Amino acid sequence: xxxxxxxxxxxLQADRLDRLFEALIxxxxxxxxxxxxxxxxxxxxxxxxxxxxxGWTDExxxxxxxxxxxxxxxxxxxxxGPHSWKKYLFExxxxxxxxxxxxxxFERTDEPPEPKRYAFIGVRACEIAxxxxxxxxxxxxxFVEPGYAKTREQSLVIAVxxxxxxxxxxxxxxxxxxxxxxxxxxxxxxxxxxxxxFLIQAGSERGRELLxxxxxxxxxxxxxxxxxxxxxxxxxxxxxxxxxGLKELLQKNLESPQWQDIATRCLSCANCTMACPTxxxxxxxxxxxxxxxxxxxxxxxxxxxxxxxxxxxxxxVRKTTASRYRQWMTHKLSTWxxxxxxxxxxxxxxxxxxxPVGIDLTEEVRKMTQPEGGRx
Amino acid sequence: xxxxRLAVWKFASCDGCQLSLLDCEDELLxxxxxxxxxxxxxxxxxxxxxxxxxSLVEGSITTTHDAERILEVRRQSRVVITIGACATAxxxxxxxxxxxxxxxTRAVYATPAYIKTLKTSTPIADHIHVDFELRxxxxxxxxxxxxxxxxxxxxxxLVRAHSVCVECKRKGTVCVTVARGEPCLGxxxxxxxxxxxxxxxxxxxxxxxxxxxxNTSSLAHWARTELGASDADIARLYHNFNAxxxxxxxxxxxxx
Numbered sequence: 001x002x003x004x005x006x007x008x009x010x011x012l013q014a015d016r017l018d019r020l021f022e023a024l025i026x027x028x029x030x031x032x033x034x035x036x037x038x039x040x041x042x043x044x045x046x047x048x049x050x051x052x053x054x055g056w057t058d059e060x061x062x063x064x065x066x067x068x069x070x071x072x073x074x075x076x077x078x079x080x081g082p083h084s085w086k087k088y089l090f091e092x093x094x095x096x097x098x099x100x101x102x103x104x105x106f107e108r109t110d111e112p113p114e115p116k117r118y119a120f121i122g123v124r125a126c127e128i129a130x131x132x133x134x135x136x137x138x139x140x141x142x143f144v145e146p147g148y149a150k151t152r153e154q155s156l157v158i159a160v161x162x163x164x165x166x167x168x169x170x171x172x173x174x175x176x177x178x179x180x181x182x183x184x185x186x187x188x189x190x191x192x193x194x195x196x197x198f199l200i201q202a203g204s205e206r207g208r209e210l211l212x213x214x215x216x217x218x219x220x221x222x223x224x225x226x227x228x229x230x231x232x233x234x235x236x237x238x239x240x241x242x243x244x245g246l247k248e249l250l251q252k253n254l255e256s257p258q259w260q261d262i263a264t265r266c267l268s269c270a271n272c273t274m275a276c277p278t279x280x281x282x283x284x285x286x287x288x289x290x291x292x293x294x295x296x297x298x299x300x301x302x303x304x305x306x307x308x309x310x311x312x313x314x315x316x317v318r319k320t321t322a323s324r325y326r327q328w329m330t331h332k333l334s335t336w337x338x339x340x341x342x343x344x345x346x347x348x349x350x351x352x353x354x355x356p357v358g359i360d361l362t363e364e365v366r367k368m369t370q371p372e373g374g375r376x
Numbered sequence: 377x378x379x380x381r382l383a384v385w386k387f388a389s390c391d392g393c394q395l396s397l398l399d400c401e402d403e404l405l406x407x408x409x410x411x412x413x414x415x416x417x418x419x420x421x422x423x424x425x426x427x428x429x430x431s432l433v434e435g436s437i438t439t440t441h442d443a444e445r446i447l448e449v450r451r452q453s454r455v456v457i458t459i460g461a462c463a464t465a466x467x468x469x470x471x472x473x474x475x476x477x478x479x480x481t482r483a484v485y486a487t488p489a490y491i492k493t494l495k496t497s498t499p500i501a502d503h504i505h506v507d508f509e510l511r512x513x514x515x516x517x518x519x520x521x522x523x524x525x526x527x528x529x530x531x532x533x534l535v536r537a538h539s540v541c542v543e544c545k546r547k548g549t550v551c552v553t554v555a556r557g558e559p560c561l562g563x564x565x566x567x568x569x570x571x572x573x574x575x576x577x578x579x580x581x582x583x584x585x586x587x588x589x590x591n592t593s594s595l596a597h598w599a600r601t602e603l604g605a606s607d608a609d610i611a612r613l614y615h616n617f618n619a620x621x622x623x624x625x626x627x628x629x630x631x632x
Contacts, residue, residue, distance in 0.1 A: 038550035038577065063602065065555045082550050092546035267591045269563035270538060274545030285534055287522060290403065290410040292529055301546055306538040307588035321589055356541070356553045356563045357598040 010216035011223055012188075014196035017049040017075065020158070020186075023213045024119040029156060032088060033121030034081070040065060043083040046121065049075060060166040060349065063358025076122055076190050079166045080348050084277035085120050085127060086134060088155075089148045093300040096284065101293040113147025118155040123184065124162055125177030126169075129346040130277035131157070132183055136340045137280045156206060159184035161227075162234035168349030170239040170362055176346045178234035186210060189227040199227040241362045242369055243333075243343065250334040253368055254326065262364060263322035265357055270303035272351035272359075273328065278344050279303070304328050329364065380429035380528065383415035385449050387435025387442050388469055388497060392514035393460035394418050394434045400517050407521070410528055426452030430527055432520075433506075436462040436497045438469060443494070443503060450504040457523060458500045461513035461617040465585050468513075470497040470620035474629075497620070508533065511566050513583040513617040519568050537588040539563050540580050543571035552579055559599045561613060564590035564623070585618035592627035600631075607631045 012020070024031055025047070033046045036053045046052065057070045058078040070077050094113070099106040123131075131152070138148035162169075162178040171177030180187045185207035189199040199219055202208040273279040283302040288295040302309055305324045310317035318324050336344035345361070352360050384394050398419060400407060407413075414424040431453035437443050450456060461467050472480060473496045481488040500506055510523050510533075519535055526533035536542075540562035544551065552558040552574050560579030562571070566587040573580050586592070592614065599605040599613075611632030614624040 039555040040550045042548065042550065063554055063598065064557075065551075067555075082555070083548060087548065092548075263591075265591075265594045267539070267563040267594060268589045269541040271541045271545065271551065271563070274542065287534055288525055288529055288531075290406040290521070290525055290528065301542075303538070303542065306536070306542065308536065321591065354551055354554055356551065356560070357594050358602070 009199045009201050009219040009224060009227070010211060010214075011219045012198040012200055012214055012216050014075070014190075014198060016215055017198065019214050020210075021046075021048045023210055024121075024156070024158075027210070028117055029119035030116050031119045031121055033119075033158075034076070034078070036067070039067060041067070041078055041081040043081075043085065043087070052076070052122075053078065057164075058166060060168045060353045061358070062168070062352050062360045063355055065353050072192050073196065074163075074190060074192055076160045076188070077164065079162055079164065079169055080124055080127065080350060082275060082350070082354055084275070084348075084350070085123065085131060086277055086280075088116075088118055088120070089131075089134065089151050090138065090145065090280065090282075090301075091147070093298055094147070096297045096299050098297075099295040106295075113150065115147055115150035115154060118151065119158055120155060121158045121160075123157050123159045123180075124348075125159070125180045126171040126174070126346040126348040127277060128157065128159060128180060128183040129171075129174075129176035130348065133278045133340065133342060133344060133346070134280060136342075137278075156185045156210075157183060159187040159203075161187065161189040161231045163190060163230040165234045165237045166349060166353075168239060168352045169234075169237050169347065170241055170349060171347040172235055172237050173240040173243065173362075174343065174345055174347030179231050189230060191223055191226045191230060193226060194222070197223055199223060239349070239362050241345075241347070241365050246365065246369075247334045247337050249368060250330045254330070256368065256371075258364070258368055258371070259322040259326045262325050262359065263320065265359055266321050266325050267357060268305045268321040268324055269356065270305040271354050271356060272361075273303040273305060274301060275350040275354040276332075277348060277350065278332075278346065281309070283309070304331070329361070332361075333365070379410065379412040381414040381424075381427070382411040382524075383426070383428040383431045383449075383453065384413075384418065385415075385431060385433045385435075386418070387433065387446065387463065387500070388438040389435030389460065389462040389467065391418065391434070393463075393512070394432070396459075396515050396517040396520055397432070400521060403521055407524065411524070428453045430455045430457065430524070433458045433463050433500050434460055436466045436469060436499060437503055438494050438497045439492060440494065446500060446503050455507045455527060456500075456504065457508045457510060457527070458506050459510045459512075459515050459520065461511065461583060461585060462497075463500045464509040464511055464621075465618040465624075466497040466499050466620035468617050468619070471615065472497055473620055474615070499620070510535065511584040512568055516568050516570070536567060538567050539587050540565045540567050540569065540571050540574070540584070543567045543569070544574050547571060547575065549574050552577055553603070557603050559603050559605050559609065559613060561595070564592050564595050581616055582613070582624065583617050585621045586623040590623045592623050593630070596627055596631055 138145040159180040184203040202211045332344040481491045558579040561582035562580035566584040611628045614628035
């Protein structure tokens with residue numbers, strides 16, 4: 001998706017939001033985005049503005065997520081939930097190929113991915129940063145994941161600027177948000193005051209074409225200011241992470257007693273890695289049927305917290321919870337720089353919210369930085 | 377080459393796990409084609425004598441008679457695989473291990489003197505060498521097929537010991553603990569059920585027993601301090617179908 005300078009902002013009346021869906025559907029895109037499901041705001045197929053969680057917001061804390069009503073009719077008045085866009089780009093499980101016995105040999109039938117053309121609607125700034133990170137893993141370099149690369153290339157990013165932050169958000173500290181700056185086709189800012197509008201900017205040729213099909217008006221100075229004020233609210237974040245020197249600090253603390261302390265709380269359940277929008281590990285698993293004439297290979301999301309994940313000849317490399325948490329955290333915040341040239345953390349807070357015992361990555365970093373000042 | 381001879385044994389249990397084999401409707405003919413169902417009283421009155429290549433054992437040991445019988449099963453079998461929570465952990469009936477079994481028999485039976493039973497319900501592996509333990513209450517029939525497949529083809533069964541959470545997350549199921557405040561044993565429980573209960577907005581009951589590295593006390597601490605569960609609630613959670621498995625037994629006793 002080649003970035004072009006964002007166009008001058010246009011204004012769409014909120015009651016015309018469905019024109020965007022219509023334009024996307026007319027162009028053959030599968031619209032996916034936020035909707036209510038199982039007591040949370042999840043990402044699923046949506047076909048119009050009525051599928052959006054209008055009038056709902058989320059309250060998040062370590063190990064806790066609750067939906068709450070809001071009375072202003074906002075369409076995007078919440079932050080990120082349990083799902084991330086990676087489920088559309090790198091499926092949780094997929095059959096790679098099948099083998100059938102044919103006399104003395106086997107015939108292999110590959111199952112190439114069938115990439116859809118998605119319109120990802122409501123992508124937040126931290127999530128664009130996460131997509132950029134997964135691009136480096138899956139779509140750049142020597143080993144390209146064809147399904148990911150193709151889906152990503154032909155899908156649209158309809159971004160939304162956050163206008164509030166959850167207590168678990170720390171995109172400001174990670175320098176990934178809250179304002180969407182790049183990597184989008186369209187970027188929306190929802191304005192509630194003085195009247196309900198969307199400020200829209202195009203960030204690509206495809207976005208420009210789409211924008212031209214929408215019933216927009218030029219943006220007034222008043223609405224431009226209102227949008228700025230709205231996004232500024234999302235910058236007020238209490239959670240932070242000290243990233244200066246963190247890469248080296250973690251490398252110097254590989255034998256810190258804090259890993260054992262974390263292990264008394266960590267469940268090694270893998271929720272953090274599955275919820276993380278940048279974690280990308282998978283396993284390939286083979287099965288055969290009763291006759292032995294048919295076998296299959298499946299790719300499934302896996303985790304550095306799972307048993308057997310580090311299994312090599314002779315046994316598992318990481319047998320303890322302490323060693324697994326250390327692997328995850330040092331990779332995410334330290335060795336990721338060596339491998340991919342950036343941090344692996346975008347500050348979305350999912351690992352904090354969706355840890356069933358509320359282990360807080362930012363707090364663990366703080367304790368590593370200031371061991372004396374930490375909690376008992 | 378003769379087909380491997382399969383035997384299916386029942387000890388103290390509800391029959392649900394061996395029924396899983398008969399529940400393999402689409403695959404049942406393939407199973408019958410791949411193995412010789414030599415001894416499977418639940419399915420056929422044609423009960424052939426041993427030895428057997430593969431014995432599937434359901435149920436726990438609760439009588440002296442069964443404690444003898446399991447030794448004979450081992451003697452007659454090349455490979456023994458236990459199926460279900462009773463056979464791998466003692467089952468729900470292992471709750472007797474925490475109580476006075478004679479008090480139970482007095483309360484339940486008109487003539488307690490007729491009841492000859494051990495004070496404990498114990499897993500098969502406490503009595504004989506077991507080659508593989510398949511978890512679940514009941515077991516998942518697809519995992520059972522996988523275990524039989526692996527046996528037939530001399531490979532390791534693809535049965536992962538990770539948490540139920542991994543299965544929730546792959547399905548996109550929203551965490552019931554985080555989003556609803558429901559206590560859930562998923563983070564300490566061995567996967568394999570496909571995260572059945574959380575898919576219906578219920579906390580995991582721990583049917584598959586402890587996963588690898590189960591941090592039961594951290595989960596109990598969170599349930600107590602953040603979810604408002606009482607010690608009795610937590611003890612009941614852990615002391616269920618897999619109460620006698622070491623990690624769940626200890627945690628339930630700490631909280632109970």
